[in-house]
Amino acid sequence: MIKLKLSPIADDRPVKVTLELPASLHRDLKTYAEILGRESGQPATEPVRLIVPMLERFIATDCGFAKARRIPDPDP
Template sequence: MTLKLAGLPDDTPVKLTIELPADVHRDLVRYGAILGESEGRAFTPSQLIGPMLSRFMATDRTFITRRNSG
């Protein structure tokens, strides 16, 4: 089984402070653990949020159309 996130790049982050519902945080911790099994390194929720948002926006057709139109 392949997760939607794989091969996360090392990139210079921009620091944000956010609050997440506890269940979302728990799922991010678990996702990071599962992804870590296939990638050979552990991932924290803060390492996952950016790539997840990026993937979400990259597959949102309405967002892509409006972003590209001006």
């Protein structure tokens, strides 16, 4: 079994976002959605639904960002 960084996408109310992606990134998102669906036994989700959980995961695991958040801004 492949270990992906994302878990299955929760079925919540969608929010409309307009975003322009390079074609290669869209293909990668589509492939990721297909693999995620196959690994979780669910149908592939729309690639756009991966963007928010991927960004949340990226931010949650970015040690530099976490450290910067803890340091108070000297110029409030």
